[in-house]
Amino acid sequence: MEIRHIKQLSAEVIGQIAAGEVVERPAAAIKELVENSMDAGATAITVEIRDGGITYFRVVDNGSGIQPSDIRLAFSRHATSKIAQADDLYGIRTLGFRGEALASIAAVAKVNCTTRMHGAEYGVSAQNNGGEMGEIKEAACPEGTSFTVKDLFYNAPVRRKFLKKPATETGYISDLMMRFILSHPQISFRYIADGKNVYFSAGDGKLESAVLSIYGLSTLEKLHQISGNMNGVLLEGYIGVGDLARGNRSHQSFILNGRLIRSNLLTNALEEACKQRVMIGRFPLCVLHLTLPFEDVDVNVHPNKWEVRFQNEPAVREAVENLVLEALQKDTPLSTAPALFDEPEPPVSNAVITRSSPEQYKKAEQQDNKPDYKENIPSPVLRRHESIINGPVSSSPVPLVARSDDGIGDIKHEISPEAYTKNAFSSSAVQEAIPEPVIPPASVPIEEPQIEQVQVPVLQKEFETLPVRLIGVVFNTYILLECQDRLLLCDQHAVHERLLYEQFMRDLAGSTATQMLMVPEIVRLTHREYDMFLDAKDALFAAGFDVSDFGDLTVQLRSVPMMLGQARSAECFRDALDELIESGAISQQKRTDRIIQMACKHAVKGGERAPMEALMDLIRRMIRENVTPTCPHGRPLVIQVTERELEKRFHRIQN
Numbered sequence: 001m002e003i004r005h006i007k008q009l010s011a012e013v014i015g016q017i018a019a020g021e022v023v024e025r026p027a028a029a030i031k032e033l034v035e036n037s038m039d040a041g042a043t044a045i046t047v048e049i050r051d052g053g054i055t056y057f058r059v060v061d062n063g064s065g066i067q068p069s070d071i072r073l074a075f076s077r078h079a080t081s082k083i084a085q086a087d088d089l090y091g092i093r094t095l096g097f098r099g100e101a102l103a104s105i106a107a108v109a110k111v112n113c114t115t116r117m118h119g120a121e122y123g124v125s126a127q128n129n130g131g132e133m134g135e136i137k138e139a140a141c142p143e144g145t146s147f148t149v150k151d152l153f154y155n156a157p158v159r160r161k162f163l164k165k166p167a168t169e170t171g172y173i174s175d176l177m178m179r180f181i182l183s184h185p186q187i188s189f190r191y192i193a194d195g196k197n198v199y200f201s202a203g204d205g206k207l208e209s210a211v212l213s214i215y216g217l218s219t220l221e222k223l224h225q226i227s228g229n230m231n232g233v234l235l236e237g238y239i240g241v242g243d244l245a246r247g248n249r250s251h252q253s254f255i256l257n258g259r260l261i262r263s264n265l266l267t268n269a270l271e272e273a274c275k276q277r278v279m280i281g282r283f284p285l286c287v288l289h290l291t292l293p294f295e296d297v298d299v300n301v302h303p304n305k306w307e308v309r310f311q312n313e314p315a316v317r318e319a320v321e322n323l324v325l326e327a328l329q330k331d332t333p334l335s336t337a338p339a340l341f342d343e344p345e346p347p348v349s350n351a352v353i354t355r356s357s358p359e360q361y362k363k364a365e366q367q368d369n370k371p372d373y374k375e376n377i378p379s380p381v382l383r384r385h386e387s388i389i390n391g392p393v394s395s396s397p398v399p400l401v402a403r404s405d406d407g408i409g410d411i412k413h414e415i416s417p418e419a420y421t422k423n424a425f426s427s428s429a430v431q432e433a434i435p436e437p438v439i440p441p442a443s444v445p446i447e448e449p450q451i452e453q454v455q456v457p458v459l460q461k462e463f464e465t466l467p468v469r470l471i472g473v474v475f476n477t478y479i480l481l482e483c484q485d486r487l488l489l490c491d492q493h494a495v496h497e498r499l500l501y502e503q504f505m506r507d508l509a510g511s512t513a514t515q516m517l518m519v520p521e522i523v524r525l526t527h528r529e530y531d532m533f534l535d536a537k538d539a540l541f542a543a544g545f546d547v548s549d550f551g552d553l554t555v556q557l558r559s560v561p562m563m564l565g566q567a568r569s570a571e572c573f574r575d576a577l578d579e580l581i582e583s584g585a586i587s588q589q590k591r592t593d594r595i596i597q598m599a600c601k602h603a604v605k606g607g608e609r610a611p612m613e614a615l616m617d618l619i620r621r622m623i624r625e626n627v628t629p630t631c632p633h634g635r636p637l638v639i640q641v642t643e644r645e646l647e648k649r650f651h652r653i654q655n
Helices: 011-022 026-039 068-074 086-091 101-107 157-161 166-183 207-215 217-222 264-273 313-329 358-366 379-389 417-421 427-433 492-507 527-535 537-542 571-583 589-602 612-624 643-649
Strands: 044-050 056-061 110-116 123-129 132-139 144-150 188-193 196-200 224-230 233-240 252-256 259-261 285-291 398-403 410-415 469-474 478-483 486-491 514-524 546-551 554-563 638-642
Touching: 011 101, 026 044, 026 056, 026 101, 026 144, 026 166, 044 166, 068 110, 068 123, 068 132, 101 110, 166 188, 166 196, 166 207, 166 252, 166 259, 196 207, 207 217, 207 233, 207 285, 217 233, 224 313, 233 313, 252 264, 264 285, 264 313, 285 313, 469 612, 478 492, 478 612, 486 492, 486 612, 486 643, 492 589, 492 612, 514 546, 527 537, 527 546, 527 571, 537 546, 537 571, 554 571, 638 643
Parallel strands: 044 188, 252 285
Antiparallel strands: 044 056, 056 144, 110 123, 110 144, 123 132, 188 196, 224 233, 233 285, 252 259, 398 410, 469 478, 478 486, 486 638, 514 554, 546 554
């Protein structure tokens, strides 16, 4: 075996090794230069690339510039103006601080720097090729700094061959610029790829303007705004769930004190709060700005500066999860678009059309002035639905007026309350309860229809403020409702499933029923699992595990938790220990999954014919309980079509 002696590496090899940590691809180099521009106080930054940044990219800013005497030092390794001593690492306020970026880029590319300080008569230009500093000379240039980088990895062919195709590298840079725009709305960014303007932000300091420039108005209208603070964490931004959920996490942007970061802690907190509001296999969209004391965060984790450590991770996770959940809970199945995006309705005629808003209903109720929900409803339609909007069925039969298909007359039937209360969602009960209307013979002379006055029981007070009107059911699946200027389509299965899930969760809240094992089971643990068992006996007991120390890394398991009448496997004890080791708490996810399964199984199915009274009761409960607007699997309960959209489809209005 050959004996090799230790020797000092050359500056060239050291530079290329260090560059591999900081400059993984063109996007990483651009990130470093843009962050330097932001640290210099730039309010306008332009990034231009060609061929995915492999052959050419340029970063131009209007920042403070670099002093001519510092140009040579700026290209030196571990040279920076942002920190001076070790204690500065515990409260870093700038995006850059390591003093490695420019030297690493210059070590593997041809770099030209042109800079001019504010108020200076002229600027300077410097060239650095592969780490070799060239001539520094005076130059005419605008205030600010411009870096032009050509032939990245020209002297490191091994690194260059691992780059992706130019189109793929362009995608990485585009994603980076998107996040820069979202992270610093006070800076105007312009991004040009192969001569085409891709992104431009106004730089007016408004986050909604930045989101608008990236995702467009239609997405911005549907986002949930978040603003709050908890546990010393200030959280602001936007969340997109439901239809805005994406197939991967590439549209989750976390910004900590102005710094773009990636954090599994924040991702898990976000997705836990958004659970049941996005479908399985999809992920919420977010733009979240977190503000914490600089001393509570360690950003000196990796040279690329994407990773951070929080001093109090449980507090940060709790704050993000609770603030996101609080913002999402403001959303209801009948919530309207933000007033910021409301468009004035064009006048369609001289007739006065009055609409009652939920606020008006509430005000009327407080004044004990019952609103007349029949005011704007045509009589034939009213007669068909009045009996459905009532509260619980009285002991006497409820009259139901059915209108014949040919419009000749109305036929009244009586539905026995026992007929549908026996099994509200039984198709056979429906057939018995609602007989087919008898159509009068065609020989009956057609006269002006006589409006039959039907006596309807007085509405119960809890339903007087119901801000919707039932129209009917289509395909035995979708309930049609009119709400102000919107047509709502409710999925009967999704609504019932959500209500059952909420009921099951309330019934089982705090339930720790356990099943005693006939023969106690001896479980052998690893050292780490055994230590966790000793530290978390109370948490395990609260979760339903009756377990005691049996010595020599073994425990005696005497009982396990019950879940909806079934005992959980003893293997769940190991799962509970794993969860304690990983997150410090025992998750209730398995119980939740089983409850979701039961709610889905017992809910009325799509295509199953159900009594209108039962369906209307689902709508009442949905509104009254202010439920989450998605089923436990993340599918929406309600979709809406506005009156304006219908008018556009029928070309009643032009735009």
